[in-house]
Amino acid sequence: xxxxxxxxxxxxxxxxxxxxxxxxxxxxxxxxxxxxxxxxxxxxxxxxxxxxxxxxxxxxxxxxxxxxxxxxxxxxxxxxxxxxxxxxxxxxxxxxxxxxxxxxxxxxxxxxxxxxxxxxxxxxxxxxxxxxxxxxxxxxxxxxxxxxxxxxxxxxxxxxxxxxxxxxxxxxxxxxxxxxxxxxxxxxxxxxxxxxxxxxxxxxxxxxxxxxxxxxxxxxxxxxxxxxxxxxxxxxxxxxxxx
Numbered sequence: 390x391x392x393x394x395x396x397x398x399x400x401x402x403x404x405x406x407x408x409x410x411x412x413x414x415x416x417x418x419x420x421x422x423x424x425x426x427x428x429x430x431x432x433x434x435x436x437x438x439x440x441x442x443x444x445x446x447x448x449x450x451x452x453x454x455x456x457x458x459x460x461x462x463x464x465x466x467x468x469x470x471x472x473x474x475x476x477x478x479x480x481x482x483x484x485x486x487x488x489x490x491x492x493x494x495x496x497x498x499x500x501x502x503x504x505x506x507x508x509x510x511x512x513x514x515x516x517x518x519x520x521x522x523x524x525x526x527x528x529x530x531x532x533x534x535x536x537x538x539x540x541x542x543x544x545x546x547x548x549x550x551x552x553x554x555x556x557x558x559x560x561x562x563x564x565x566x567x568x569x570x571x572x573x574x575x576x577x578x579x580x581x582x583x584x585x586x587x588x589x590x591x592x593x594x595x596x597x598x599x600x601x602x603x604x605x606x607x608x609x610x611x612x613x614x615x616x617x618x619x620x621x622x623x624x625x626x627x628x629x630x631x632x
Contacts (some may be wrong), residue, residue: 390584391540391583391584391585391586391587391608392423392424392586392608393423393424393586393608393609393629393630393632394423394424394425394426394544394586394588394608394609394610395423395424395425395426395609395610395612395622395625395626395629396425396426396427396428396445396473396507396546396588396609396610396611396612396616397425397426397427397428397612397613397615397616397617397622398428398447398475398478398590398611398612398613398616399427399428399429399430399433399447399616399617400430400447400480400613401430402430402617403429403430403432403433403617404433405433405436407429407433407617408433408436408437410617410618410619411427411437411440411442411619413619413620414442414619414622414623414626415440415441415442417619417623417626418623418626418627418630419441420441421626421630422630423609423626423629423630424443424609425441425442425443425626426442426443426444426445426473426507427440427442427443427444427445427616428444428445428446428447428473428475429444429447430447431446431447431461431466434446434466434469434470434471435469435470437470438469438470443472443473444470444471444472444473445466445471445472445473445474445475445504445505445507446461446463446466446471446473446474446475446504447474447475447478448461448474448475448476448478448481448495449461449462449463449466449474449476449495449498449499449502449504450462450463450495450498451491451494451495451497451498452498453498453501453502462498462502463495463498463499463501463502463504464501464502466502466504467502467503467504471504472503472504472505473504473505473506473507473544474495474499474504474505474506474507475507475509475546475611476492476495476496476499476506476507476508476509476533477489477492477495477496477508477509477510477529477533478509478548479509479511479548479550479553480553483550488532489528489529489531489532489533490532492508492532492533493532493533493534493535496508496533496534496535496538496543497535497537499542500535500537500538500542504542505541505542505543505544506538506542506543506544507543507544507545507546507588507611508533508534508538508543508544508545508546509546509548509590509611510526510529510530510533510545510546510547510548510571511525511526511529511547511548511549511550511553511590511591512525512526512549512550512551513550513551514550514551517549517551522549522567523566523567523570526547526567526570526571526574527570527574530545530571530574530575534578536578538579539579539581540579540581540582540584540585540586543585544585544586544587544588545571545575545585545586545587545588546587546588546589546590546611547564547567547568547571547587547588547589547590548589548590548591548611549567549591551591552591552592553590553591553592553613554592554613554614555591555592556592557591557592558591558592558593558597558601559591561600561601561603561604564589564601564604564607565604565605565606568587568589568604568605568606568607569605569606571587571606572585572587572606586608586609587606587607587608588607588608588609588610588611589601589604589607589609589610589611590610590611590612590613593610593611593612593615593625594615594621594624594625595615595621595623595624595625595628598610598624598625598628598629599628599631599632602628602629602631602632603632609629610625610629612625
């Protein structure tokens with residue numbers, strides 16, 4: 390069975406003082422029987438290591454080391470306690486022009502460092518409205534997920550770009566269609582395709598989490614703003630524990 394994962398992407402948010410939110414979250418979910426993944430900015434990865442949660446980076450370079458000012462390698466993330474790394478988030482694809490090929494290369498770097506790659510895919514509003522969502526998903530899966538991926542080293546996160554941080558959420562029918570499509574494609578390519586964890590991301594909050602987690606092939610969520618406080622993230626975690 391795919392592992393249930395409640396993942397929080399803090400993006401470019403969080404200072405040392407923010408870590409109090411993890412202590413609050415630990416009081417409520419320190420012994421959760423699902424995976425709770427926190428992806429803080431790199432400056433806080435090491436400081437999060439003593440929590441009971443899984444810790445991930447928000448991006449990594451394709452190289453182990455070298456003349457890449459400002460970049461962080463997957464090996465560096467592993468060295469300071471990370472066990473996961475996000476790759477291919479739509480904000481990286483849009484703001485930094487990251488291609489599917491680059492996302493695949495970053496995934497391979499994550500594998501080499503012993504990290505689990507959370508590979509993000511998703512369509513824009515224009516692509517959704519033009520009816521090409523599944524074509525876009527096919528292209529991103531084929532180009533971003535390496536042939537060496539498996540259910541142990543890879544998680545797929547479906548995040549419709551138009552739903553990230555906008556308050557807009559696809560219908561459960563739309564989520565179900567895409568997640569079923571992703572599952573089918575993974576099963577076509579990989580012998581353990583049925584075991585990959587598939588996360589949904591995009592304006593997930595306590596009020597809609599239960600409905601989203603009831604959708605087939607949704608094994609958890611990749612949460613943005615709502616993961617920054619224990620008060621907002623805890624109901625999402627609790628909903629996944631009940632699912």
